[in-house]
Structure formats: C-alpha cells, structure tokens
Amino acid sequence: MQDSLKSSSYQQLEKKSKYTNMFLRWFLYFILILFASYFIFPLYVMVVTSLKTMEEIRQGTLLSWPSGLNLESWAVAWGGRGYGAGDTFLRPYFWNSIKMVVPAVFFSTFIGAMTGYVLTKWRFKGDQWVFLFLLFGCFIPFQAILLPMARTLGVLGISNSVVGLVLVHTVYGIPFTTLFFRNYYVSVPTELVKAARIDGAGFFKIFFKILLPISAPIIVVTVIWQFTQIWNDFLFGSTFSFGEAAPIQVALNNMVLSSTSVKEYNVDMASAIIAGIPTLIVYVLAGKYFIRGLTSGAVKG
Amino acid sequence: MFKWLEKNLPKIVMAPAVGLIGWFVYGFVLWTLYISFTNSKILPKYELWGVGQYVKLWGSRKWLIAVDNLLIFTALFLIFCIVIGIILAIFLDQKIRAEGILRTIYLYPMALSFIVTGTAWKWILNPTLGIQKMFRDWGFENFTFDWLVDREMAIYTIVIAGVWQSAGFVMALFLAGLRSVEDEIVKAAKIDGASLFTVYWKILLPMMRPVFFTSFVILVHISIKSYDLIVALTQGGPGISTTMPALYMTQTAFHKSQVGLSAASAMMMFMAVAAVIIPYLYSELRRENAR
Numbered sequence: 001m002q003d004s005l006k007s008s009s010y011q012q013l014e015k016k017s018k019y020t021n022m023f024l025r026w027f028l029y030f031i032l033i034l035f036a037s038y039f040i041f042p043l044y045v046m047v048v049t050s051l052k053t054m055e056e057i058r059q060g061t062l063l064s065w066p067s068g069l070n071l072e073s074w075a076v077a078w079g080g081r082g083y084g085a086g087d088t089f090l091r092p093y094f095w096n097s098i099k100m101v102v103p104a105v106f107f108s109t110f111i112g113a114m115t116g117y118v119l120t121k122w123r124f125k126g127d128q129w130v131f132l133f134l135l136f137g138c139f140i141p142f143q144a145i146l147l148p149m150a151r152t153l154g155v156l157g158i159s160n161s162v163v164g165l166v167l168v169h170t171v172y173g174i175p176f177t178t179l180f181f182r183n184y185y186v187s188v189p190t191e192l193v194k195a196a197r198i199d200g201a202g203f204f205k206i207f208f209k210i211l212l213p214i215s216a217p218i219i220v221v222t223v224i225w226q227f228t229q230i231w232n233d234f235l236f237g238s239t240f241s242f243g244e245a246a247p248i249q250v251a252l253n254n255m256v257l258s259s260t261s262v263k264e265y266n267v268d269m270a271s272a273i274i275a276g277i278p279t280l281i282v283y284v285l286a287g288k289y290f291i292r293g294l295t296s297g298a299v300k301g
Numbered sequence: 302m303f304k305w306l307e308k309n310l311p312k313i314v315m316a317p318a319v320g321l322i323g324w325f326v327y328g329f330v331l332w333t334l335y336i337s338f339t340n341s342k343i344l345p346k347y348e349l350w351g352v353g354q355y356v357k358l359w360g361s362r363k364w365l366i367a368v369d370n371l372l373i374f375t376a377l378f379l380i381f382c383i384v385i386g387i388i389l390a391i392f393l394d395q396k397i398r399a400e401g402i403l404r405t406i407y408l409y410p411m412a413l414s415f416i417v418t419g420t421a422w423k424w425i426l427n428p429t430l431g432i433q434k435m436f437r438d439w440g441f442e443n444f445t446f447d448w449l450v451d452r453e454m455a456i457y458t459i460v461i462a463g464v465w466q467s468a469g470f471v472m473a474l475f476l477a478g479l480r481s482v483e484d485e486i487v488k489a490a491k492i493d494g495a496s497l498f499t500v501y502w503k504i505l506l507p508m509m510r511p512v513f514f515t516s517f518v519i520l521v522h523i524s525i526k527s528y529d530l531i532v533a534l535t536q537g538g539p540g541i542s543t544t545m546p547a548l549y550m551t552q553t554a555f556h557k558s559q560v561g562l563s564a565a566s567a568m569m570m571f572m573a574v575a576a577v578i579i580p581y582l583y584s585e586l587r588r589e590n591a592r
Binding site for chain 2: 032038049057063112115117118119122124130133135136137139142143144145149151171174175231252268271275282283284290295
C-alpha cells in the first residue's frame with residue numbers, strides 16, 4: 001500500500017517535471033535561435049543588398065527580398081565600370097592579397113615549425129626563456145612598432161610594396177606559429193627522437209622522417225590561422241602601402257569611404273562579401289581546425 | 302669546424318626566429334620608447350627632450366576622449382561578450398539538435414575582417430536606409446535609431462559590432478571548457494539532488510575560472526588594439542567622439558606628423574597591454590611547470 005502511494009505521487013512529480021522540462025527545452029531553443037538570427041542578420045542583409053538595384057534599396061527595407069538575381073553590383077565591385085581614373089574595383093587588390101598571403105604564410109609556418117622543433121626536441125638550458133621571449137611577440141600592440149617599421153621598410157626600399165608586407169607579416173607571425181608548433185611537438189614522445197639519435201639520425205633527418213609526417217593537423221591549424229590573420233589585416237596594409245600595392249581590406253575600405261558620386265550600397269556590400277569570402281570558405285570547410293587555432297592561440301598549453 | 306656546426310645546428314636553426322623577433326619586436330619597441338622622449342616632429346630627432354611628449358599627451362583633449370572611449374568600450378565589450386558567450390555555451394551544452402550548425406553561425410564572424418564587419422554594420426546602422434527606415438516602414442513612425450551619427454551614442458555602435466564579432470569566440474572557449482569537465486562530477490551532483498541551475502552556478506562555472514581569465518585577457522587585448530573596426534564604422538567620428546588610442550596613434554603619426562607624440566601614445570598602449578599580459582603569461586607558465 002505504501003508502495004502504491006509513493007508511486008502515484010512520484011508519477012505526479014514526474015509528470016510535472018516533464019512539463020517544466022518541455023517548457024525549458026522550448027525556451028532553450030528560442031534563445032539559441034534568437035542569437036542565431038542576431039549573428040546571421042548582417043550576412044543576410046549583405047547578401048540581399050548586394051543583389052538589389054539602388055532603386056529597390058531606396059524603396060524596400062533591409063530585410064526585403066531582391067526582385068531578382070541582379071549580379072551587376074558584383075561585376076562592378078570586382079571589375080569596375082571600365083572608365084579609367086577614379087574607377088576603383090577589387091580585382092587587382094585581390095591578387096595583391098594573394099601574392100602577399102601565400103609567401104608570408106609559407107615562411108612564417110616554416111620558421112615556426114623549425115623553432116618549435118628545436119624548443120621541444122633539442123632542449124637546452126634556458127629554452128623556456130627563449131620561448132617566453134618569442135611568445136611575448138604575440139601580444140605587443142603593433143602601434144609600438146609601426147614607426148620604426150615604416151622607416152625600416154623605407155631604408156630597405158620596400159615600402160609600399162607587396163614584398164614589404166610579406167616581410168612584416170612573416171616576422172609578426174613567427175610568435176604565433178612557434179607557439180602552435182611548440183605546443184604540438186611537446187606532446188610527441190621524446191623517446192622517439194632519442195632512439196633515432198642513437199641510430200645516428202641527424203637534426204634534419206629526425207625532423208623530416210619522424211616529426212613532419214605526423215604534423216599534418218598542426219600545419220593545417222597554423223596555415224589557416226596565418227591565412228586568416230594576414231588576409232584580414234588592415235593596420236599594416238593601410239600603414240605600409242597605398243595606391244596600387246594595397247591589399248584587399250585597404251582597397252575595400254577606400255572604396256566604401258570614397259565620397260565621389262552617389263553612395264552605392266549594393267556595390268559596397270558586394271565588395272565586402274568578396275573581401276570576406278576567402279576566409280569564410282576556409283572557415284566553413286575547415287571549421288574544426290579554425291577553432292583549434294583560435295582556442296590554442298588563446299589558451300596555450 | 303664541422304663538429305661545431307653539428308653541435309650547434311639546433312641553435313643556428315632557431316637563430317632566425319630569435320633574431321627577427323629580437324630586432325623587429327624588442328628593438329623596435331625600444332626605439333619607439335626612445336623616440337617618445339624626444340621632440341620628434343616629421344622626422345625622428347635623437348636628442349633627448351624628457352617627458353614633454355607625455356605631458357602633452359595627457360593634456361590633449363583628444364587623447365583623453367580616446368582613453369575615455371577605450372574604458373567605455375572595454376567594459377561593455379567584456380560584459381556583453383562574456384555574458385552572451387557563457388549563455389550560448391551552456392545552452393549549447395544541453396544536447397541540442399543541430400548544435401553544429403548553431404555553433405558555426407555563432408562563430409563565423411570571427412573569420413571576417415573588422416573592415417568587412419564595419420562595412421556591414423555601417424550600412425545596417427545608417428539612419429536613412431538602415432534599421433531606422435525598416436522600423437518606420439513597418440509602421441513605427443517615430444522609431445529613431447541614429448546612434449551612428451550621434452556624438453554621444455556613436456561609441457555604442459562600435460560595441461554592437463565588436464560584440465557581434467567576438468561573442469562567438471568566448472562561446473567556443475567556454476564550450477571547450479565545459480566539455481573538458483568529467484561527466485562524473487555532474488552526475489554525482491545530480492544524484493545528490495542538485496538542480497541543473499545549481500550544477501552550473503555552483504560547480505561548473507567556478508571551475509571555469511581559467512577560461513574567464515583567458516577570455517578577459519584576450520578581449521581586453523582586442524579592445525586596446527581596436528583600430529580597423531573604428532576606421533570602417535565611424536572613422537573616429539562624428540567629430541572626434543569615437544577616437545580610440547590606436548586611432549589616435551596612427552593619426553598623430555601619419556596625418557599630423559607628430560612622431561614623438563605618437564610614440565608616447567604607442568608606449569601608453571604598450572604599457573596597458575603589458576599590465577594585462579605579463580601576469581597572464583606568468584600564471585600560464587607556472588601552471589605549465591606545475592604539471
């Protein structure tokens with residue numbers, strides 16, 4: 001008897017908690033979707049605006065659907081209108097950015113891999129301090145090096161050039177790439193390296209035969225991180241280059257700010273999407289590695 | 302000779318990194334520090350002038366506005382990013398359907414540049430054709446949202462766009478933190494009759510202290526360095542109402558040609574960052590050594 005009493009009240013309780021649970025679940029999804037719309041809203045607005053004509057933009061609202069697939073503003077953003085002076089468009093600057101990103105990512109990743117390798121597998125007295133010395137470079141505000149860098153690039157004769165930007169991005173990428181590789185190689189058993197050394201393998205052989213084959217994940221993380229950082233950079237691009245040598249973010253900003261003629265928001269939005277698309281594609285395709293870079297760039301160890 | 306080379310090969314391989322960072326980071330910071338004590342205008346002068354530039358800096362109305370803005374921005378940026386990040390992380394941690402898609406949506410702004418972000422929000426927030434018009438067209442005829450062109454409120458538009466860009470990052474940090482907690486701890490608490498709220502509030506969030514610390518450091522770091530977003534969104538305007546230290550520094554150096562003064566402002570930024578980063582690195586290293 002006591003048993004049945006207990007079970008009925010228990011059932012009641014369970015029923016009640018089932019309703020509250022359901023309510024909580026709905027609330028949960030409601031909040032999550034609410035925030036999702038906040039995050040997706042600007043992207044949606046950018047895409048639909050880029051597909052509208054200026055007439056439609058003036059008549060409709062931010063959210064209204066474009067009348068058709070109007071790709072003209074995309075063509076203008078990418079290739080211009082075809083009248084010489086004052087016609088800025090993104091194509092040449094897009095290639096500037098590619099020419100800047102590829103070598104800068106390669107050099108900084110290579111140097112970071114080598115340095116990380118030495119710091120973990122060829123340890124020496126004080127290597128902790130060397131690591132700290134390099135690590136601090138991740139955090140300096142670049143304003144503190146802008147003035148001497150501008151002068152140095154001038155002295156080297158590579159100011160306002162893609163080569164100059166490659167140098168800048170390579171140097172200031174090294175602290176991050178070293179951090180990534182160092183933290184990855186730390187977890188590789190040192191016994192492997194020791195055994196190879198006893199077998200007579202040298203410095204480079206150990207790197208290429210033992211460490212490089214297992215480095216694919218961290219290389220992907222590093223390349224994605226560096227690619228995103230350098231592609232999205234504006235401070236260095238705008239300080240050390242102007243005119244024809246500018247990377248895409250600088251060109252985008254100039255296009256949007258140029259106050260000649262009527263403001264064409266559809267072209268602005270198409271340009272912004274073009275400037276953002278390479279990193280977005282990388283993010284969608286390799287989100288896992290992107291996030292790993294973000295979190296290990298932040299939470300070391 | 303060959304022997305020496307072989308023995309020192311690791312150090313030789315490491316030399317480029319150490320040399321480049323030594324020169325381009327430490328050397329350059331010292332150069333900037335030195336210049337901040339000189340009376341350099343367009344070209345650097347190497348004759349020491351004392352702390353005149355710092356006196357001038359802290360007497361400048363524009364710099365004081367920049368520092369004020371930085372404090373407002375940092376405080377709001379921190380609060381909103383961390384609160385939104387934690388809410389999203391905890392909610393996503395409830396065995397949610399479509400978690401992957403939601404996570405992707407929350408984090409994608411991190412893949413965009415601040416210039417792209419600024420361009421998009423500038424369009425959304427512009428009073429003539431943006432949100433304000435949208436609400437008016439929907440029948441709210443007195444709806445006003447013109448913060449972008451309002452001296453008093455423009456700084457908050459930078460907060461809106463900044464939070465949009467970075468809140469997902471905090472979410473990712475906390476989600477990773479929550480997932481690393483062992484299930485047993487939560488199970489044990491639930492058996493003891495703790496509600497889900499108590500589990501998070503009393504047990505899990507206190508365990509996330511290192512994640513709080515990391516988020517704090519990274520967000521403060523982002524906000525001290527914020528430059529691109531302001532350039533794209535407001536150019537420091539209306540007037541000089543949204544100037545921030547990073548913008549002040551480049552404008553003083555490259556538009557006003559006050560190299561000494563801008564070096565002083567750069568050193569102030571450097572010190573602000575160092576004040577946050579050095580304790581962080583110290584504690585991280587100690588944690589690592591303790592392992």
